[in-house]
Amino acid sequence: MIERDEKLINALVYHPRYSNHRKNEVEHDLNEVIGLAHALGVDTKSARIISIRDLRVANFFGSGQIKKIGDECLVHGAGIIIINASLSPVQQRNLERLWKVKVIDRTGLILEIFGIRAATKEGKLQVELARLGYERSRLVRTWTHLERQRGGTGGLAGPGETQIESDRRVLNDKMAKLKKELEYVRKTRGLQRKKRKRAPEKVVSLVGYTNAGKSSLFNMVTEGGVLAKDMLFATLDTTHRVLQLPNSQSAVLSDTVGFISDLPTDLITAFRATLEEVKEADLILHVRDISDPLTERRKNEVLKVLDLIYAGPKHGQPIIEVWNKVDKIDPDELQLIFERAETLSQIDEGISAYPISCLDSTGLFKLRGGIEKQLTKGDEIISVDITPSDYKARAWLYKNGTVIKEDMRRNGNCEIQVKLSDSDIGKFRTHFLNL
Numbered sequence: 001m002i003e004r005d006e007k008l009i010n011a012l013v014y015h016p017r018y019s020n021h022r023k024n025e026v027e028h029d030l031n032e033v034i035g036l037a038h039a040l041g042v043d044t045k046s047a048r049i050i051s052i053r054d055l056r057v058a059n060f061f062g063s064g065q066i067k068k069i070g071d072e073c074l075v076h077g078a079g080i081i082i083i084n085a086s087l088s089p090v091q092q093r094n095l096e097r098l099w100k101v102k103v104i105d106r107t108g109l110i111l112e113i114f115g116i117r118a119a120t121k122e123g124k125l126q127v128e129l130a131r132l133g134y135e136r137s138r139l140v141r142t143w144t145h146l147e148r149q150r151g152g153t154g155g156l157a158g159p160g161e162t163q164i165e166s167d168r169r170v171l172n173d174k175m176a177k178l179k180k181e182l183e184y185v186r187k188t189r190g191l192q193r194k195k196r197k198r199a200p201e202k203v204v205s206l207v208g209y210t211n212a213g214k215s216s217l218f219n220m221v222t223e224g225g226v227l228a229k230d231m232l233f234a235t236l237d238t239t240h241r242v243l244q245l246p247n248s249q250s251a252v253l254s255d256t257v258g259f260i261s262d263l264p265t266d267l268i269t270a271f272r273a274t275l276e277e278v279k280e281a282d283l284i285l286h287v288r289d290i291s292d293p294l295t296e297r298r299k300n301e302v303l304k305v306l307d308l309i310y311a312g313p314k315h316g317q318p319i320i321e322v323w324n325k326v327d328k329i330d331p332d333e334l335q336l337i338f339e340r341a342e343t344l345s346q347i348d349e350g351i352s353a354y355p356i357s358c359l360d361s362t363g364l365f366k367l368r369g370g371i372e373k374q375l376t377k378g379d380e381i382i383s384v385d386i387t388p389s390d391y392k393a394r395a396w397l398y399k400n401g402t403v404i405k406e407d408m409r410r411n412g413n414c415e416i417q418v419k420l421s422d423s424d425i426g427k428f429r430t431h432f433l434n435l
Contacts, residue, residue, distance in 0.1 A: 010077050013037050013047035014069065015084040028294050033084040033106070035211070039113045045076040059098070060091045070099050082109055086262070089138045107134060107264045114267065122185050126271050129178040133266040136171045186276070202375050203252045204243060205278045207306065208287035209298040210258030213324040216358035217287055218255040221368065238277055245372040246365075247402045254281070261301045268308060279311040283374055284319045290337060290355065291328035313351060318374050321353040322367060327360055376402065379419045388412040393432045400424050 015030040017023075030049055037044045050065060059066060060083070073081065080102045087095070087105040095103045104112065111134055114127045208214045222241035243253040254277050268275070278284060286302060288295055299321075306312035313319050321344070329337055341353035354370050356363035381404060386394050397403060397418045405417040420428065 008041065008043035009079040010045050011037055011040075011042035011080045011082055012069070012072060012076060012078045013044055013082045013084070015047075015049050016052045017049045018052050025294060025297075028292075029084065033082065033109075036109050036113060037082055039116075040109065041116065042080060042082075045078060046072060058090065059094050060085070060087060061095075066095070066098055073099050073101055080104065084109075092138065106262055107266075110260065110264060110267065122182075125178055125182055125185065126267075129175060129182060130264065130266040130269070130271075132171050132175050132178070133269075134264065136168060136175070139168055139171075201242070201250055201252045202282040203254065203277075203280065204283045204285060204371060204375070205281035206253065206255045206285050206287060207278055207302060208258060208322075209289070209302055210260050212258070212287045212289040212292075212298070213358050214255055214258060214287045217285075217322065217324065217356070218253065220358050220361065220364060222253055243371070244368075245375075246369055247372060249372075249400075249402065251282075251371070251375060259302045259305050261297075263301075263305060268305065275309045275311075278306070279309055279317075281311075281317070283371065284312065284317055285322050285371070286319055287322045287324055289325050290323035291325045318377075319351050320367075320370060320374060321351060323353055323355040324358060326355045326362060327357040376419060376421070379421050380425060381417060381419050382425065384416050384418065386414050386416060390432065390434070393428070396428065396431065400428075 013030075013033055015026065015033055017026045026049055030047060034044060034047050037047075050061070052061075054062075056062060061069070069081065072078070078101055081095070081099060081104075083095075083103065083105050085105060086107060087103070092103050092105065111127070111131050115131060118124045118127045206214045206218060218239070218241070222243055238257070239255045241253055243251045245251060256275070256278055257271060284306075286299070288299055292298060303312060307314055311317055321341075323337065323341060326334060326337060337355050341355050345352040352370060352374070354363055354367040356367055358364075379402075384393065384397065394414065394416065397416055397420075401418040401420040401424060403416060403418050407415045409415070
């Protein structure tokens with residue numbers, strides 16, 4: 001982890017551009033890594049794109065580029081260089097030797113940010129496990145001269161455990177301990193999910209690319225109190241709140257960690273307990289920044305992660321796309337956005353879209369209605385004849401279903417038409433056998 005004090009560390013940021021990359025997309029990618037550097041809390045002195053023709057196995061960059069970056073490092077007094085790419089352990093070590101400063105790649109950068117943002121014990125465990133997995137892969141033979149002599153009095157005792165083997169063993173032991181702790185967390189979360197399954201409320205899970213506005217939406221439709229900030233990975237820990245629906249019923253809304261392109265595999269594995277919340281949800285809300293020029297690419301990145309955890313439309317989970325930040329869209333294009341949303345809902349039965357703005361509350365009421373419509377899609381309408389002695393059943397139906405019609409009779413009986421889910425119909429008939 002990077003040590004921090006009151007004085008910010010000077011950082012240089014470089015984004016490699018390969019020959020098959022479009023210029024406008026590369027500029028947006030550079031802006032994203034600048035945002036990541038800001039989230040890390042360093043002082044970015046310079047950020048630029050570097051064209052890459054051929055990757056060098058040993059140093060990633062060519063000798064001319066290495067010298068130029070080294071000169072810039074001296075000019076700015078940089079203490080850290082951020083490379084927005086995946087570096088091999090050897091490349092990272094060699095670059096640090098050449099520039100004599102700390103070098104971190106995209107994976108290391110994201111792990112550093114997660115280490116800062118994790119607030120709960122569970123979040124810290126997950127981040128620590130991912131960080132140790134990353135560090136284990138960075139163990140290169142830096143100290144080959146250091147060996148531990150094996151015990152024994154005979155002349156056959158040759159070189160014992162090397163320093164790198166010792167370090168790897170220590171990391172493996174730490175990772176094994178963390179995995180046990182996280183397995184306990186996973187089981188606890190599983191029990192909590194089972195309790196929620198038995199409760200009448202259905203579960204809605206928020207997903208989205210980082211900084212798309214998930215936490216802002218969460219706060220707008222619930223009494224969330226979650227940190228909502230214009231910063232990548234402002235929040236990490238899962239939060240649950242009650243979401244009130246237009247028919248007076250409610251659902252449980254969960255806010256999860258934001259996704260990002262090239263999300264480290266170790267992080268996906270470490271956050272399995274958290275991401276399973278998404279897998280078990282009755283409905284997924286995919287929040288998108290519709291004003292982002294790369295919104296379609298960001299969407300595919302999110303769907304890719306969902307697919308890795310066997311969640312999303314490919315796995316039978318209904319999904320609603322929430323097109324956030326329409327307040328940033330040019331008024332001339334805004335009508336087209338709404339028309340696109342209507343068309344998507346018509347041509348794709350499993351996906352619907354709702355343009356909204358968390359800034360001025362545009363579209364939030366319609367979104368609530370869309371969530372309710374999707375959650376009650378498989379519900380059935382049943383008629384129940386209730387006598388005065390069975391009015392507990394009437395109260396149960398009002399609490400757990402949507403009452404469409406109620407007719408009172410002179411003898412005190414009432415006939416209720418109510419919409420219930422399959423599971424609630426089963427619960428009702430179990431609780432009230434005589435009806």
